[in-house]
Amino acid sequence: MDIPYTVEERPDTGLFNAKLGVWLFLASEVMLFGGLFSAYIFLRYGAPVGAFHEWGQELNIPLATLNTLILISSSVTMVMSWASLKLNDFKKYKLYMGLTLLCALGFLIIKYIEYTAKFDHHIYPSTNTFYAIYFTLTGLHGLHIIGGMIVLFYFWIPGSKMWDSKPEQFTNRIEIAGLYWHFVDLVWIFLFPVLYLL
Amino acid sequence: MDSHNHHEEPFYRKYIWSTDHKIIGLQYGITSLIFLLIGFSLMMIMRWQLAYPESAVPLVGSIFGEDGMLLPEIYNSLGAMHGTIMIFLGIVPLAVGAFGNYIVPLQIGAPDMAFPKINAASYWCYFVGGVVMMSSFFTAEGAARSGWTSYPPLADIEVGQTMWLIGMIFLITSSLLGSINFITTIIQLRAPGLTWMRLPFFVWAQFVTSFLLVLAFPPLEAAAVLQLMDRVAGTSFFLPSGLVVSGEVLGVSGGGSPLLWQHLFWFLAHPEVYVLILPAMGIIAEVIANNTRKPLWGYNSLVFAVVFLGFMSFIVWAHHMFITGMGTAMSAFFQTTTMIISIPSIIILSAFFISLWGASIRFNTPMLFALAFLPMFGIGGLTGLPLGFAAADIYLHDTYYVIGHFHYVVAPGTIFGLFAGIYYWYPKITGRKMSELLGKLHFWPSLIFMNGVFMPMFIQGLAGVSRRLWDGGLEYAHASGVLHWNEFMSISAWLLGLAQLPFIFNIFYSLKRGEKVDKNPWGATTLEWTAPSPPLPHVNFEKIPEVHRVAYEYSVPGRKRDFTPQTEPKKG
Amino acid sequence: MSSGHSTADIQSHIKVYMTVFAALAALTIITVAASYLDLSTGEGILLALTIASVKGSLVASYFMHLISERALITWILMLTAGFFFVLMFIPMASFIDQAQVG
Ligand code: HEM
Numbered sequence: 068m069d070i071p072y073t074v075e076e077r078p079d080t081g082l083f084n085a086k087l088g089v090w091l092f093l094a095s096e097v098m099l100f101g102g103l104f105s106a107y108i109f110l111r112y113g114a115p116v117g118a119f120h121e122w123g124q125e126l127n128i129p130l131a132t133l134n135t136l137i138l139i140s141s142s143v144t145m146v147m148s149w150a151s152l153k154l155n156d157f158k159k160y161k162l163y164m165g166l167t168l169l170c171a172l173g174f175l176i177i178k179y180i181e182y183t184a185k186f187d188h189h190i191y192p193s194t195n196t197f198y199a200i201y202f203t204l205t206g207l208h209g210l211h212i213i214g215g216m217i218v219l220f221y222f223w224i225p226g227s228k229m230w231d232s233k234p235e236q237f238t239n240r241i242e243i244a245g246l247y248w249h250f251v252d253l254v255w256i257f258l259f260p261v262l263y264l265l
Numbered sequence: 266m267d268s269h270n271h272h273e274e275p276f277y278r279k280y281i282w283s284t285d286h287k288i289i290g291l292q293y294g295i296t297s298l299i300f301l302l303i304g305f306s307l308m309m310i311m312r313w314q315l316a317y318p319e320s321a322v323p324l325v326g327s328i329f330g331e332d333g334m335l336l337p338e339i340y341n342s343l344g345a346m347h348g349t350i351m352i353f354l355g356i357v358p359l360a361v362g363a364f365g366n367y368i369v370p371l372q373i374g375a376p377d378m379a380f381p382k383i384n385a386a387s388y389w390c391y392f393v394g395g396v397v398m399m400s401s402f403f404t405a406e407g408a409a410r411s412g413w414t415s416y417p418p419l420a421d422i423e424v425g426q427t428m429w430l431i432g433m434i435f436l437i438t439s440s441l442l443g444s445i446n447f448i449t450t451i452i453q454l455r456a457p458g459l460t461w462m463r464l465p466f467f468v469w470a471q472f473v474t475s476f477l478l479v480l481a482f483p484p485l486e487a488a489a490v491l492q493l494m495d496r497v498a499g500t501s502f503f504l505p506s507g508l509v510v511s512g513e514v515l516g517v518s519g520g521g522s523p524l525l526w527q528h529l530f531w532f533l534a535h536p537e538v539y540v541l542i543l544p545a546m547g548i549i550a551e552v553i554a555n556n557t558r559k560p561l562w563g564y565n566s567l568v569f570a571v572v573f574l575g576f577m578s579f580i581v582w583a584h585h586m587f588i589t590g591m592g593t594a595m596s597a598f599f600q601t602t603t604m605i606i607s608i609p610s611i612i613i614l615s616a617f618f619i620s621l622w623g624a625s626i627r628f629n630t631p632m633l634f635a636l637a638f639l640p641m642f643g644i645g646g647l648t649g650l651p652l653g654f655a656a657a658d659i660y661l662h663d664t665y666y667v668i669g670h671f672h673y674v675v676a677p678g679t680i681f682g683l684f685a686g687i688y689y690w691y692p693k694i695t696g697r698k699m700s701e702l703l704g705k706l707h708f709w710p711s712l713i714f715m716n717g718v719f720m721p722m723f724i725q726g727l728a729g730v731s732r733r734l735w736d737g738g739l740e741y742a743h744a745s746g747v748l749h750w751n752e753f754m755s756i757s758a759w760l761l762g763l764a765q766l767p768f769i770f771n772i773f774y775s776l777k778r779g780e781k782v783d784k785n786p787w788g789a790t791t792l793e794w795t796a797p798s799p800p801l802p803h804v805n806f807e808k809i810p811e812v813h814r815v816a817y818e819y820s821v822p823g824r825k826r827d828f829t830p831q832t833e834p835k836k837g
Numbered sequence: 838m839s840s841g842h843s844t845a846d847i848q849s850h851i852k853v854y855m856t857v858f859a860a861l862a863a864l865t866i867i868t869v870a871a872s873y874l875d876l877s878t879g880e881g882i883l884l885a886l887t888i889a890s891v892k893g894s895l896v897a898s899y900f901m902h903l904i905s906e907r908a909l910i911t912w913i914l915m916l917t918a919g920f921f922f923v924l925m926f927i928p929m930a931s932f933i934d935q936a937q938v939g
């Protein structure tokens with residue numbers, strides 16, 4: 068007896084298990100970043116008026132803008148890789164997945180440049196509460212990127228064998244991985260203005 | 266397709282890295298019972314210090330130093346770890362991890378959980394979290410000392426806290442993996458015909474509990490990350506500017522606020538108290554319906570009450586923070602929501618009481634525990650009401666009254682519920698009943714000594730004795746009139762410990778000697794009793810059951826038997 | 838996945854993805870540009886968060902297919918959103934309330 072609805076949808080919910088699972092996971096992620104955003108608001112209120120804005124001036128907006136664009140592109144390539152599978156085009160899938168990983172890598176490199184630039188200016192998480200929350204939020208977001216990259220890499224090379232044996236389930240998996248990846252992008256879409264622009 | 270049935274799995278696949286929800290449930294159960302015992306032992310040591318503050322601890326005193334006296338810092342460690350172990354390593358894993366894992370798939374007629382591998386990962390995260398927590402006792406710094414609530418600034422600067430935070434991050438991850446799994450399983454894997462309003466109440470309770478875990482735990486995870494940053498990266502999330510420690514201004518940037526921690530912590534921890542109680546209520550519902558041989562009274566209102574309770578539990582948290590100087594608007598808001606949330610609790614309790622009315626009750630061990638649960642939880646809940654009013658709470662906060670309040674809910678409440686569950690489902694798990702005689706030897710002393718431990722706490726608390734005092738309050742004049750209760754409570758606690766021996770013995774004894782039973786020894790209606798005892802590895806049922814009726818059709822007039830299983834087709 | 842995804846469907850989806858991509862890129866530029874305008878703090882925050890919300894909903898609706906997702910998912914997310922706002926609002930509100938009294 069197999070576990071039902073791993074691939075096909077349950078009629079009354081219209082979902083297969085993993086899709087519901089990943090959305091629940093994302094719901095918990097919303098609350099995780101919610102906790103941190105709430106901390107941000109709290110600390111900003113507690114700081115002297117305008118202090119957060121002023122402390123944030125040290126951040127490199129052009130680089131962060133570039134990073135935003137890169138991450139958005141990676142979201143597009145991600146959804147394209149899923150669409151390619153839907154169109155039965157495995158080669159394109161490989162291409163788009165590879166591009167997604169490349170974007171992710173680019174994002175991390177830029178992040179690394181930003182971090183080292185801060186450290187060179189003797190700016191650390193301990194400098195003030197703004198940088199404390201800045202490093203925590205971006206660091207945690209970076210960890211999410213790294214975690215996502217591991218998963219995507221798995222589906223790019225070793226795990227892609229599944230396409231031959233169970234194409235439908237493989238497509239589902241890419242969809243699920245994509246949901247996570249878009250979510251990470253979505254978090255950044257909020258992090259960027261909140262940390263860099265306000 | 267499936268080869269599970271045909272070949273024998275190697276030992277490690279069967280018992281260590283198993284993906285069978287029943288094995289994982291047992292792993293959770295055994296581990297958490299051991300942790301409960303450890304947590305209880307810590308408390309028994311603390312009780313010595315409270316009863317006889319000037320004298321060396323017998324038996325184990327030598328661990329603490331040459332003269333065997335319990336140093337204040339060790340007392341603090343024991344206290345913090347007692348709370349942490351009991352809540353995060355004992356009750357939640359037992360109530361959710363063990364009972365949820367073992368029973369929920371069976372009650373909904375599923376072959377396993379929706380994500381068996383994630384299920385195993387959840388257990389092993391819990392295990393690692395537990396190991397990290399326990400090993401902190403053996404580090405140079407010692408275990409955490411800042412209470413299970415880990416309030417900064419103390420927790421930011423006191424030793425031992427880092428391990429606690431790392432352990433918590435593992436435990437939170439484990440709970441998240443588990444609860445996502447539960448929700449998916451309950452939504453997706455219900456057997457054909459098992460509609461929402463046909464679910465046993467236990468499944469509903471686990472369902473709501475899982476939602477609480479999924480949505481409330483992450484903010485604490487965020488808070489734990491922030492506190493970890495405070496400790497290892499020198500940030501000041503929870504440290505205000507100009508904080509003076511031991512006469513010196515702390516060398517940090519400051520600008521943070523301890524209140525932030527309290528908000529994030531209680532945003533989890535109030536829902537968490539419902540995580541502690543709801544599964545127990547679910548168990549009680551099953552046991553009561555079965556042993557009154559009557560349908561549960563007001564099943565629908567029970568379901569609505571438990572869902573409403575789940576919602577409300579997210580907006581009451583600041584009733585733990587009345588004395589933090591919040592303004593009147595906030596305080597009025599949280600007082601109101603706190604009063605509102607007691608309504609569903611009362612609905613549930615009343616429905617259970619009414620279910621007893623006119624029943625010919627079978628007084629077996631599970632039922633005795635279930636019956637005791639009702640008034641005990643009642644005391645716990647009612648003593649919560651004064652705490653929910655800011656005016657009264659300003660006086661009662663951080664006194665033994667609060668300790669009495671929540672222990673009544675959790676100890677003779679939840680833990681009795683869990684005992685009831687163990688006695689009730691043991692035959693399903695092992696194919697044998699537990700000894701009734703030993704069960705009663707366990708029940709009666711437990712009931713008496715539970716009250717012996719916790720009732721005097723109300724007296725001390727009302728007199729104003731603070732919690733978390735190493736000497737129990739010797740230095741305070743206002744405490745002097747009630748301190749003689751300490752000895753009474755401590756002796757009760759140790760006797761309570763003794764009263765658990767028949768239980769522990771019973772578990773092993775009945776494994777070999779218990780009365781052999783068939784599928785359905787209690788004459789119960791829900792699906793788990795249509796599976797073999799124990800249920801088949803990995804698939805549970807010989808055939809996925811089909812459900813035709815609501816969960817509790819007991820003593821329906823005109824039927825031959827006094828129970829009708831959910832699987833029995835309706836005639837015509 | 839549901840069987841409702843024919844090849845033509847997917848191809849029209851791809852067009853949508855490209856449009857969304859263009860919109861996201863444009864909004865990113867706009868929000869950066871707006872941050873150099875001489876707005877008051879309140880206005881700035883409002884504008885930036887509005888743009889971010891639009892971008893966020895574009896990603897969620899199209900890349901994550903929320904726009905055509907099953908009702909159950911929508912319900913779960915609405916529940917989450919509710920508690921998310923509680924989490925945003927109340928810690929802050931208690932701060933304000935405290936400031937008035939203290
Ligand atoms: C039925 C209505 C309930 C009400 C009105 C209520 C109210 C309260 C209040 C206001 C406090 C804070 C007291 C203070 O710190 O000054 C409190 C503490 C506590 N309650 Fe309840 N409660 C209720 C039920 C429960 C339940 C069902 C549980 C657990 C299963 C529970 C567990 C706790 C715990 C663990 C604490 C203390 C935490 C600590 O400070 O260490 N309560 N309760």
Ligand SMILES: [Cu+2]
Nearest residue numbers: 535582584585
């Ligand atoms: Cu509470």
